[in-house]
Amino acid sequence: MYNLHDPILPGPSKKTRNYYRISSEKGRTTMASVKKDNRLTSSQSFMCVGFAGFFSKTATSPLEVVKIKSQVGTFHCKRGFCQSFLLIYHNDGLRGFWKGNFASCLRLFPYTAVHLTTYKKIVHLHMDDMGFISQWRAILAGGLAGIAAALATYPLEVVETRLIAQSCREPTYISVFHTLSSIYRREGFLALYRGFSLTVLGAFPFSIGCYAVYMNLDKLWQEPPFRFTPLQNFINGCLAAGVAQTLSYPFETVKRKMQAQSAHLPHLGGVDVHFSGMIDCFTQVVKNKGILSLWNGLTANTIKIVPYFGLLFTCFEMCKQVCLYRNGYIVSPLSYKLTPGVDQSLRPYELEEVKRYLKNRNFGSEESSIGNRW
Structure with a gap:
């Protein structure tokens, strides 16, 4: 899933100076605004982000499929994490691990555009005269930008869930467009936004988790944040994502169940509980499955974090180096060696x-x- 739980760009980098860096001013942690790398055009930056997201999501799609099936409660994930892969392969074949991936990747570009635009506007509204913004306000801005981007692309997330939950042998939906039109025709427009309120509610524990991690990074590394290396920033991003997603995970689990449930699907979409709304879904899950079932699929989600962010970082940097080479700033697309005299x-x-x-x-x-x- 590519939503407010997923950072759009990698963290700060000494090489690129393309993002926001963490610094300290008079003893308080702040996030200083650093100009983005002007050596790239807007279209090139957008392309790098899109390509990195597309590649990393496609590579980690099997873990995403297992996670969503576990959240929905389909029979594939009744026997644990490892057996889920075998059951999905046996029932849906190899392509079953990439169900819904096209819809997920299709969300990347509009989501990225809305997220970056909204985040930039919110951050600039809260900057002081020196160009600084407090850590919690920056994280809150990220949460609000994520909500705005999710609102614009939420129907595609519903499509992703439906495609993953259905059986490949007896498919109800054929393609992304067919899924969108079928849901709209049979269930109405509001069905495309079923469970969206949980995205908003989940943003609060997610932001708290990010804030808790970033406020303690200097204690973890025993050095000022502005001295962090790219590797440290990568680890920081993984830690923040792991903590934040764990805190907000119950909201996402209920959201996935609400997205998948439909009277027009076999077995009501394969959801393991039957409910009439958000609160009833929480109640039924805890009553019938236990409170820990709200974290079903967390293993797959946690394992996915490192390869996802690793590929995101690597692909973004590789794509950026190619663009910088084409623009004439570096001597080779395989290194950051600057072109003499430029x-x-x-x-x-x-x-x-x-x-x-x-x-x-x-x-x-x-x-x-x-x-x-x-």
Whole structure:
């Protein structure tokens, strides 16, 4: 799932200076605004984020399928984490591990665009005159931006859940568009936003978890946050995601059950409890399955964090290096070695203008020398 629980971009990097860095001012932890890497165009930044998200989600899709089936409560996940993979393979085949992945990847681009735009606006509203914003406000801004992005793309999340919950042998839905049209036609427009309130409610424990982790990072590493290496920032991101997702996980579990349940699907979508609303779903789950069942699929979700963020970081940096090489800032797409004589503070279009100017000047000099010889 790619929603407010998933950061859009990797954490701070000494090499790229492309994100927000953590610093200390007068003893209080703050998040300073650092200009994004102007060596990339807006379209290139967007493409890097989209490609990294697409690749990392596709690679970790089997774990996402097991997680969602565990949350919904289908029969595939009644025997534990390891047996779930065998049952899914036996009943749905190898393609069963990538059910709903296209819908999930399709959400990336509109989600990213809305999230980044909203986050930027909220952060700038709360910055002080020095360009600083407190840690909890920055995290809250991320939560609000996630809610706005989820609102814009929530129907695709419902589609993802339905496609994963159904059986490949007797499919009710054929494609993303067919799923959207079927749900709208049979169940109405509001069915495409069933369980959305749980996204809003889950944002609060998620933000608290992030805040708790980031407020104690200096104690964990015993050094100021602005000195963290890229590896430390990667570990920090994984820790924050693990804690935050664990705290907000019950809300996501109930949301997935609400998304999957439908009177028009066999066995009501395979949901392991029958309910009439959000509160009733919480009640039925705790009453019939026990309170720990609200964390069904947490193992798959936790295991997914490291490879997901690892691939996200790696793919983003690789894609960015290719763009920087094409723009002329580095000598090779395989390293960050800067091109000699190139002003790294110039924007891509400014660098092109400088190159064009130098080329024309050199061409004019050659013509002048030929004229003098004549």
